[in-house]
Amino acid sequence: MRVWLIIASFVVAASARHEEYEGWSSYYVVPYDFGQLEAINEIVQKYNLDVYGHPAIKREGLVLVDPANKKNFTNALDELNIKYRIHTKDMKAHLELEDKMFKDKVSPLPTRIGGRLPYDQYQSVQAIHQYMDDIAAAHPNIARVVTPTVSFNGQPMKYMRISTTNFQDTRKPIIFLDGGMHGREWLSIPPVTYAINQLVENVTDPDLLNRFDWILLPIVNPDGYRFSRDSSVTFRKTRSIIPGNQWSMMCPGVDLDRNFDFVWNTIGTSDHHCSYVFPGVAPFSEVEARVVRDILHQHRNILMYITFSSFGSFIMYPWAFDGSLSDHAFRQHSVGISMADAINRVKHPSFLPYRVGNAGLIRGSGMAGTSIDYAHSVGVPLAYTIDLPGVFGGYWMDPIWIEQVVIETWEGVRAGVRRALATN
Structure with a gap:
């Protein structure tokens, strides 16, 4: 039924x-x-x-x-x-x-305020990619856009490399941030574009630019994001289909955060294509997950990987699949606390305080094939899912809150990065 x-x-x-x-x-x-x-x-x-x-x-x-x-x-x-x-x-x-409430707050076309993306609207894929291209053109000495491939539906997969040494100084740790892994999680994208703003345009923390290299992938799942905005707002997965497969044609897509090759499809997933946690027919079946994988393999000195999602006000670390602790657990928790403390000091009173802990224990169930478990398994010592705050009056965070969210989230990121280097 x-x-x-x-x-x-x-x-x-x-x-x-x-x-x-x-x-x-x-x-x-x-x-x-x-x-x-x-x-x-x-x-x-x-x-x-x-x-x-x-x-x-x-x-x-x-x-x-x-x-x-x-x-x-x-x-x-x-x-x-x-x-x-x-x-x-x-x-x-x-x-x-x-x-009706969001009608005038969701921008279908590129808009710019003061040379940067505004944070009072959910921007389109086109606007975000144009912003990245403009930043790279204006700051060619430190910023470069990489387009390794296209999504299943042919949209560019774009990420930004930010470095004062063009990634040539291998002593510099790398920080890798991504968002938009699930189509409907619109709020997970602005913290990544805001990080670009703070590192290149607004440069409030020059030490973070001088001491680290950065990789920023704002939209891991551009097809799902576009479909959520245009057609079915609660849509979560990719838009891939398997020709000739009836279930795939009826229920397109894969949950990207179950598609990574670490204890894939063993817990917290469903084999049915229509499930919102369908992990795909094989690990890395999705081109979008392979982009994240390839970044992790190309850069072996990634110190911290953060994937933003929503909602919950949680900072979670591996192992997500069974709730056990890795050899880096003390350090993971210590850096996570630094991020949570920094956010909680400046968060809006309407938002819940952040909790920090193991992903499997906070959620109360295992999740196989997650990006944080995979990143940790291939050598990234500090891997986190940051579940952003939500005001549960509706299904989406009203755009009036986006600016507050990105500002407080950046406080957490920069505190965590500094703490991570101190414990390195």
Whole structure:
């Protein structure tokens, strides 16, 4: 039943915006101990539900529930005495309301304020790539755009290399930041473009430019991001299809953060193409994941890798697949605390304070094939997923908050980078 509902949703989505969410609801859930957290994850997996904001112990998450499973979901929570409350009974109507609210705040074309991207709008792929090209043209001595390939749908895969020595000084550690791994996580992209601004245009911390080299990949998943903006806002995966495969044609795409070749497809995934955590038919089946892989292999002196996602206000490190600690755990936690402390000092009062910890333990379930586990497995000592803050009144962070988020996130990044060098 669930599979055919999903198939129908994709067919309908082609003809009318948000029609695929007719009859859907969303719920806040909050576990009060680790057992309840594990139980929520089991319920989500059993009914193949979509988690928009991950719950943590004594911290609410947001779960999207299709019409066929509302009763199953709430009955299961009631039986386990897990507290929940309705976020919205009519997800379609709620998304339509958000469309109206964001109408004048989502920029379809490149816009510029003061020579940089504005941070009061979610920018298009075109605008972000144009910004990167403009920065490289204006600062050729330190900034270069690399376009190694194109996405499945033919969009350029662009990242920026920033260095005062053109990456020739191998003594300089490299910091690698990426965002936009999941199409619907629009907020994960601005912190990366803002880092470009702070390193090249605004240069508030010249030591970070002189002591480190930087690789910045703002949009890992340009196809998913574009499809989320234009067609189906909650879409998470890539847009790849396998010709001749019926399920792939009906339910395109792969969860990029389950597609990396580290204990791939062993936990926290689903073999069904329609699942939002489908890991692909093989490790690195997705060209977008291969771009991240190739950067990690090309540069063996990467000190820190940070991938931004949303929402939750978490700073998480390996191992995500089983919640165990690596040999670098003390250092990972110490640097993570430095980032969290720096953000928490300047964060907006409406945002939750950041928590730091092992990804598997914070989430209460293992996640195989993640980019942070893969990066750590190939020698990056400090690898983090930073789940950015969210205000759960809606499914998306209102654009009025973007500037606050990027400013406070940069405070965390620069504190973490300095701490990482001190512990190197």
